[in-house]
Structures are given as structure tokens and as C-alpha cells.
Amino acid sequence: MSGSPSNTVLEVVDLKAGYGKIEALHGVSFHVKRGEIVTLIGANGAGKSTTLKALMRLTPPESPTVTEGDIRFDGASILNMDAHVVVDKLGMTLVPEGRRIFGNLTVLENLQLAAWTRRKQDTRQDLDRIFDLFPRLSERARQRSDTLSGGEQQMLAVGRALMTQCSVLLLDEPSMGLAPLLMYEMFRTLKQLNEEGLTIVVVEQNARLALTVADRGYVLDTGQIVAEGGGKELLARPEIMSAYLGA
Ligand SMILES: Nc1ncnc2c1ncn2[C@@H]1O[C@H](COP(=O)(O)OP(=O)(O)OP(=O)(O)O)[C@@H](O)[C@H]1O
Ligand SMILES: [Mg+2]
Structure with missing residues (x-):
């Protein structure tokens, strides 16, 4: 490799x-x-x-x-x-201190935005995997991110990084x-x-x-x-x- x-x-x-x-x-x-x-x-x-x-x-x-x-x-x-x-x-991707997610966007939008340079059909698998890793994000996919708990925001921040492959x-x-x-x-x-x-x-x-x-x-x-x-x-x-x- x-x-x-x-x-x-x-x-x-x-x-x-x-x-x-x-x-x-x-x-x-x-x-x-x-x-x-x-x-x-x-x-x-x-x-x-x-x-x-x-x-x-x-x-x-x-x-x-x-x-x-x-x-x-x-x-x-x-x-x-x-x-x-x-x-x-x-x-190489960084999940910075203090999360840096877009509060006015939903969980799903935040994840999609992190992969904006990639074709949508290519990101489907990654989305599924992230929802698999963090079932709480899956349950809250349509929820505005600034209403997530601190822990859920942390999961979203990691999920966003994973969307960059x-x-x-x-x-x-x-x-x-x-x-x-x-x-x-x-x-x-x-x-x-x-x-x-x-x-x-x-x-x-x-x-x-x-x-x-x-x-x-x-x-x-x-x-x-x-x-x-x-x-x-x-x-x-x-x-x-x-x-x-x-x-
Ligand atoms: N933007 C900045 N401008 C000036 N000094 C800074 C800046 N960011 C960090 N420092 C200084 O650099 C040093 C190292 O800071 P750094 O943030 O890397 O520490 P850290 O190990 O991550 O600490 P913590 O565990 O508190 O997050 C500190 O003395 C800090 O005050
Ligand atoms: Mg630090």
C-alpha cells in the first residue's frame, strides 16, 4: 500500500x-x-x-x-x-477540536456536504457504513445538527471525516x-x-x-x-x- x-x-x-x-x-x-x-x-x-x-x-x-x-x-x-x-x-483528514459541523444543516446534509466533490452514487455506501457505525446518526438523519447532543455532534464530526474516504x-x-x-x-x-x-x-x-x-x-x-x-x-x-x- x-x-x-x-x-x-x-x-x-x-x-x-x-x-x-x-x-x-x-x-x-x-x-x-x-x-x-x-x-x-x-x-x-x-x-x-x-x-x-x-x-x-x-x-x-x-x-x-x-x-x-x-x-x-x-x-x-x-x-x-x-x-x-x-x-x-x-x-488525510482531521476531525478538529470542537467539532465544526454546520448547525443549520441536518445530519444527512452535513455528511453529504463533506463528500461534495464525489458523485452521489459513490457516497451511498459510505453513508450506509457511517449509519451502521453510528446508529444514532441514522435515527437522526433529518434532524438539524445544532439540536444534536454533544456526543451525537462528535459522532457526526467523525462521520464527516469518513465521508472524505x-x-x-x-x-x-x-x-x-x-x-x-x-x-x-x-x-x-x-x-x-x-x-x-x-x-x-x-x-x-x-x-x-x-x-x-x-x-x-x-x-x-x-x-x-x-x-x-x-x-x-x-x-x-x-x-x-x-x-x-x-x-
Ligand atoms: N492561534 C494561536 N495563537 C497563538 N498561540 C496559540 C494559538 N493556538 C495555540 N497557541 C499556543 O500554543 C501552545 C500549544 O497549544 P495547543 O493548542 O497545541 O495545545 P494542546 O496540547 O492542544 O492543549 P489542549 O489539551 O488544551 O487542547 C499553547 O501555549 C497555546 O497557547
Ligand atoms: Mg488541543
């Missing part, structure tokens, strides 16, 4: 990035292989969202400017690529605002998607949950990677868990 022999799809090399004069990432390096679930954990302000936004090549002022280092996809630098090319050509999915705090049961359900759904071949990079405050599901994890602390390892391995390190268990 991947062009590189090591099967590495994403490679972040000594990345420095920031907003104006403020540097938020001070030389971050990590990699993701095809088929993996990798999680980035760390306290508030550590640079997790900044990292995901940099990967997507979203532009300032809301997103960071890369000042040094490189981001490679299948071995080639994507620093000069625009976000829409990242989505359409590379098949991505092969690499980045998620920024997918469990935010979800009750514990729905949180587990969300991560179980992510695991299921992963088993079907989707590569996932997930940023999470709930480190325990993320590390339980992830193949590997990286710990970010004020713009630097301070620890890395297998999900279970990091879970078993008490100093990591006490520092980054989250509030």
Missing part, C-alpha cells in the same frame, strides 16, 4: 512551529506506520492540536507556521502542500464532552475502523483510554516529546501516568 519499504506513512522530523513570535513546538519528531493507531498525549497547552494542524497544512493565523524541520507523507515532504490537497490527494484520520480529542460510556464506544468504533485498514493519529486528554487502544504513544510536554513507547508499555509506567493522566 505504502511507497516506502518501512511502511511509514507519516514522518515528523525536528518540527518547530509557532504562532507569530511564539514557538509552540520546539523540535518534535515522531512517525506513524500504515495501519497503526498512534496517540499523542500531554497536558493542556503541550502542543497536541498545534501538531495536528501543522500536519494538515492548515494556514495561519489559527494554525501554526512551520519554521524548521519537515513533515513527510509516504517519504515526500508536504510542507509546501495546501490543506485541501492533503485531504483530496493524500487522503480518508486513509489516515487525525482526531483532536474525540472523547471531549462525551459521557464515559460514549467515550468507550467512540474508541471502540475507532478500533473497528482501524481493523478495517484506517491509520489513526489521535490526540487525547484521557491518556489511559487512548493508550489502551493505541499501538504506540508519544508524550508531549511544552512542545517537546518527552516519552514514547507501546501503548501498554506507557500505561505501565507510573511516572507517566501520574504526570499525564489528565484532570
Whole structure:
């Protein structure tokens, strides 16, 4: 599937990035292989969202400017690529922090809009699959999205990303605002998607949950990677868990 022999799809090399004069990432390096679930954990302000936004090549002022280092996809630098090319050509999509759905549109319209560049008959299967994964969305297909519960909006945000037919999915705090049961359900759904071949990079405050599901994890602390390892391995390190268990 991947062009590189090591099967590495994403490679972040000594990345420095920031907003104006403020540097938020001070030389971050990590990699993701095809088929993996990798999680980035760390306290508030550590640079997790900044990292995901940099990967997507979203532009300032809301997103960071890369000042040094490189981001490679299948071995080639994507620093000069625009976000829409990242989505359409590379098949990498971000579910941003805080959902970003269109409140005045229905669930179905939101899903259809996410796939607006594709022919309608091609998207039918994806719609069915998303409704299969999230039966609540199916029940509420004609409901205005701003009247959905927080958890349902989160499901819709993930559904929208899946409508782009991505092969690499980045998620920024997918469990935010979800009750514990729905949180587990969300991560179980992510695991299921992963088993079907989707590569996932997930940023999470709930480190325990993320590390339980992830193949590997990286710990970010004020713009630097301070620890890395297998999900279970990091879970078993008490100093990591006490520092980054989250509030
Ligand atoms: N648009 C922006 N303009 C200026 N500074 C920003 C901007 N966005 C983030 N920052 C700063 O960059 C640093 C990293 O923020 P980032 O949002 O990446 O953290 P995070 O790890 O996602 O935190 P959280 O867990 O709270 O979401 C913080 O110090 C933050 O104040
Ligand atoms: Mg964040």
C-alpha cells in the first residue's frame, strides 16, 4: 500500500512551529506506520492540536507556521502542500477540536456536504457504513445538527471525516464532552475502523483510554516529546501516568 519499504506513512522530523513570535513546538519528531493507531498525549497547552494542524497544512493565523524541520507523507515532504490537497490527494483528514459541523444543516446534509466533490452514487455506501457505525446518526438523519447532543455532534464530526474516504484520520480529542460510556464506544468504533485498514493519529486528554487502544504513544510536554513507547508499555509506567493522566 505504502511507497516506502518501512511502511511509514507519516514522518515528523525536528518540527518547530509557532504562532507569530511564539514557538509552540520546539523540535518534535515522531512517525506513524500504515495501519497503526498512534496517540499523542500531554497536558493542556503541550502542543497536541498545534501538531495536528501543522500536519494538515492548515494556514495561519489559527494554525501554526512551520519554521524548521519537515513533515513527510509516504517519504515526500508536504510542507509546501495546501490543506485541501492533503485531504483530496493524500487522503488525510482531521476531525478538529470542537467539532465544526454546520448547525443549520441536518445530519444527512452535513455528511453529504463533506463528500461534495464525489458523485452521489459513490457516497451511498459510505453513508450506509457511517449509519451502521453510528446508529444514532441514522435515527437522526433529518434532524438539524445544532439540536444534536454533544456526543451525537462528535459522532457526526467523525462521520464527516469518513465521508472524505480518508486513509489516515487525525482526531483532536474525540472523547471531549462525551459521557464515559460514549467515550468507550467512540474508541471502540475507532478500533473497528482501524481493523478495517484506517491509520489513526489521535490526540487525547484521557491518556489511559487512548493508550489502551493505541499501538504506540508519544508524550508531549511544552512542545517537546518527552516519552514514547507501546501503548501498554506507557500505561505501565507510573511516572507517566501520574504526570499525564489528565484532570
Ligand atoms: N492561534 C494561536 N495563537 C497563538 N498561540 C496559540 C494559538 N493556538 C495555540 N497557541 C499556543 O500554543 C501552545 C500549544 O497549544 P495547543 O493548542 O497545541 O495545545 P494542546 O496540547 O492542544 O492543549 P489542549 O489539551 O488544551 O487542547 C499553547 O501555549 C497555546 O497557547
Ligand atoms: Mg488541543
